[in-house]
Amino acid sequence: MQDIPEEWREVCTDSCQGVALFQRGDKAGKPSDRESLMMELAQLVQKTVQESSWWERRGVDCTILGAAFACLPAAFLLLRSSQVLWFTLGLLLMGTAHAIITIKGTHLASHGALSESRAWGDFWAIFFIEVCGSFTARVGVHAHVKMHHAHTNIIGLGDSSTWRIPFLPRSVYLFLAPLAVPVITPLVALAQLRSLPPRPALRTVLMVTVGLYSQYWLLLHVSGFQSVASTLLCMLVCRAMFSLPYIHVNIFQHIGLPMFSPNRRPKRIYQMTHGVLNLPRNPLLDWTFGHSLISCHVEHHLFPSLSDNMCLKVKPIVSKYLKEKELPYQEDSYLSRLCLFFRKYKELMVFAPPITELVGVQ
Template sequence: MEVLVQDVVRTSSWWERHGVDCAILALSLLALPAGFLCLRSENALVFASGITVLGVCHYTLTVKGSHLATHGALTESKRWSKIWPLFFVEVCTAFTAEHATHGHVRITWRLPCLNRYVYMFLAPFLLPIATPLVAVERLRKVECGTALRTLALISLGLYSHYWLLLNMSGFKNPSLALGCMFLTRSLLAHPYLHVNIFQHIGLPMFSRDNKPRQIHMMSLGVLNLARLPVLDWAFGHSIISCHVEHHLFPRLSDNMCPKAVEGWLARFQLFLRRYEEFMVQAPPITELVGL
């Protein structure tokens, strides 16, 4: 399987491997000014459109961008593979790049003190506030220089968002600006938290002391979700519809993940090419019809 996927990667263009996803992230950045300007309007529909644009762009940059950056799927350059996590994870997401890179698969979203309804409907609202607070707590475990860099980049991202709301969107009241920051940063918090739960819900069945091979655990303990246009755009195929393939081939970009899932025609052609090999152990038709 890995050989077949690598063959697909080698025969794909740069646009297919990285360009499509980079274009989506670039469009999200370019759409931010329009979102901030919409918030100047007194028209409720235009204002709501601005909130929607800023919210979707925020999650595209923080979820899709951070996820691809931490897996080195945005570029083949080693230098840029170190730079992009700093931008997407620390500036945009307000989290630590080191912990996002090395620990995001092991993060558990378990809060046993909360009942199911609070956890599923109210807890997601805490993400915009909890994320930078958890990041600051994690800085105790990194070197001083790394901690100072992370604090500076997180502060830059948060203050830039606040400054743009005051100066581009025209908010006069700092409290309203902070409230708008919270609203846009929590717009897709519910599907983000829910997707993380749904797609890794099988992993706890494996004992920490007696785990199977990584490929078995990652292919059996996770699942794919049906495609949804908004989440495909903001979160990416590797998080939504191709999460199993992402666990098997983590360096594939979102645009390349669906190529790891063969369609009917590809399977038909493969079966024709290797008919004798595949059919050598197949039971005779008489066993299937009971003769």
């Protein structure tokens, strides 16, 4: 146990008690029983990570992101074509590349999973979140890492409430509203500037402008678009292409699962195993969103600093351990969750979710 490095201890302890509980332990000099499960699992995962090559830890995911950028020149050139087939192929290629960069890339960058260097990690967060994702890096990292991950399914803190729009009918919310995400995202970023110091606020404005205008300029001068309206429409279609599954995945994997009170929150391993769900492997979404957002979401919430590929590698270890300890390892299909949300939309997305008490497990 003493070999676990500091960064691993942080994911093994409750945010209210910190590392001190692990270091203090019980009267026998051993870690508290309530913390030992997470520590034991962390050791198993840490051993696998240490035995893995750089290619497994970061190289695979960096290559996928690099391939997405490499596809963009072909996409811009295909969009020059007057033939429907080639134009459609260019649209699909650009939309897919954009999803990989802005969903998989921003997610990995927000967790610092693209580089072991802190400076490079900060650079990639700004590049992917602000230039590519049209959002502010500081607010994005705080909302996702500091709130959603630290307080997963805690009512009012990390309960995915930002995705609730209770005044919308279920069909509009599930199938139409997500298409507006590319427009809403930069507008929300601008609204968040008031909470930022002048320097990062100015940087955000510049980076978001560079990202949006560069695509606009290339569509005009490389793809040959003739009007502002057609250029903006193309940008919207490409950026909204994966918005539906993106919003679906965000709500499917947490909402509808046990929710907890801020005052009586469970220990981390119980919080994550009860409040997080894995979707099955999907070739398209695995490539565009990353394993940590699809089939390895439980692993990601337990060990958020791991890359997508490492989450996939430790998945058998985590699932086996949780099942051996009789802890939930929740999985469900995309279609099953969609039907559940369509059927129980008011209960899950309009009304306040009930609080779960994990009696007798801690």
